Amino acid sequence: MASSDGAPAPAKARLRDVAQEAGVSLSTASKALNDKAEVSPTTRARVREAAERLGFVPNALVHSILAGRSGTVGLITNDLEGRFSLPILRGAEDAFGAGQMSVFLCNGREDAIREQYHLRALLSRRVDGIIVVGSRTNPRPSIARRVSVPVVYAYAPSHDDADVSVVVDNVRAGEIAAEHLVATGRTRIAHITGDATYTAATDRAAGARAALADAGLDFVGPVRYGSWSEAWGRGATAAVLDAPQPVDAILCGSDQIARGALDVLHERAVRVPHDIAVASFDNWEPMIAGTRPSLTSVDMQFDAIGRRAAHLLFAALDGKATPGVERVTPRLVVRGSTVPQA
Amino acid sequence: MASSDGAPAPAKARLRDVAQEAGVSLSTASKALNDKAEVSPTTRARVREAAERLGFVPNALVHSILAGRSGTVGLITNDLEGRFSLPILRGAEDAFGAGQMSVFLCNGREDAIREQYHLRALLSRRVDGIIVVGSRTNPRPSIARRVSVPVVYAYAPSHDDADVSVVVDNVRAGEIAAEHLVATGRTRIAHITGDATYTAATDRAAGARAALADAGLDFVGPVRYGSWSEAWGRGATAAVLDAPQPVDAILCGSDQIARGALDVLHERAVRVPHDIAVASFDNWEPMIAGTRPSLTSVDMQFDAIGRRAAHLLFAALDGKATPGVERVTPRLVVRGSTVPQA
């Protein structure tokens, strides 16, 4: 098992054993370990020591039954790679306070049956609440009508307005990106983005367009919807460059699309950002890290989503549910693809 | 909360409530729901129906206490992005059988204190076992000497030979990659890889060198250790091309390094794979997806590691622990960077 030395058999010690070892009664031992009531310091010390010696770890299962709260939450994800889930989990862990709340992570894999299966297991384990993380930003079906614990939807909102959801404000993301391009003097901006069936694509485009309108501008050419791939970034960028109207900036729907764009610009000896600036969305570190120049990108603040989801779950536990969709504001990270760097 | 319709208050139903609703005693209800002993079909049906109506979900906490096994395992990860953890979790979920076993995922964040904290929480929740996922392949300290449940180390092995570990066979990975290059007719192979303090770098290099030796070959030039970045891939590739000895293949320590290499080769109008073949390690989909040509890479089989870890944990639960390090064989994925594609 765990130890190589012939350590004392790691049989789980019970409070009873501790009490016996310390020569006190069950309840005294309990009080001593829980800093309860009046227990003489000597006794307390003796109990503590006994517990230490026996490697006593209180049984949280029992405590959960007694308290009616388990101190656990379920996180149901549908995101295979963990691209969103892990950062969100991190944020949630932070908000919960490490060790206070433990998280059951289960992967629904986009399969409703599987999700139901996991849901049942979570309820059976008496989680205090559930966070559902979607795989895309589109609204998703509510998890179940009769769930006995609060549910918070993260990243992908629930279809049902009565549910509690936290999402990235993609419209705002679009605005932020466009405002930045305008602020750095760009006026002829093309937009290449992903699949139009993703609200992430349409929302960002709408936000950007609105921000441009505020500056008396509009996109040059149509919004070029395609796929979230580098290949599409390359293809669409070539089309943009070959179009009659010149551009001085390309806003890309994702870092991967932007990589494709940079590739083609480099190939055609277009200087970035001097001739054409490039900005994108996601700020996905591994994608960003290697680009030349480094990529200005709008960060989606997954950690913040996780933290807010945890907070909203807490609030719901206290009966203070806040139905509706909360939007987290993304954050622009400026790098060399829009502003020349030292 | 969860439901928008005025669904019946989702107060958790207890077995007692079901029994009452069905007009039977507690134990009869229990037997009926657990397909136990002799209960008249009519009674059983009546109980079932009552349970359904009340949305009864058995309390697994109680069952865990009674059975002495909780049906949960802890997964302690140190991998911030979930790059390894999530695929490993997936594999483990598969091996456990969805819903049978629930997984507590906690993030140690490379912080021993934090890890201990989580460990304590897991033990308190009476997990049946623990899987520890490292952030790099280097051996890591054993989690604790006196842990009362089996522990399996995944990805990064434990320092302690008495522990149970499952890792990728990086030496084999190196061999596989080199064998492939040799099999496709390459004889002058350079190797660019990451930080030499990572065993992943040194093991792969050693494996590749051994395979080359079997073919009467050796690397052209020194193994170029650096960092796991595209920038290093670019820099080192330039150095390789500028060196006096010509090469016909570059083996890269990671997909990111390979991206950097492809970049420079493309820039210098070197044809891949015609003039120089490129192969790498990790087979990380998002990194691979956009390259031109697509990248031949050795897949690290994280799912398999997760599955094996789960199996080993099961075995240990049955008292059949298998101390030592088990190595999972990686798998070559051939693409256009080594073999011209249709």
Next chain:
DNA sequence: CTGTTAGCGCATTCAC
């Protein structure tokens, strides 16, 4: 200050 008792929700003996 310390010990005794009841009971959390359920499965599992046993009697009836």
Next chain:
DNA sequence: GTGAATGCGCTAACAG
């Protein structure tokens, strides 16, 4: 067939 009784590990009221 069915139901009342014991107990899992622990804490919260009570007594002493």
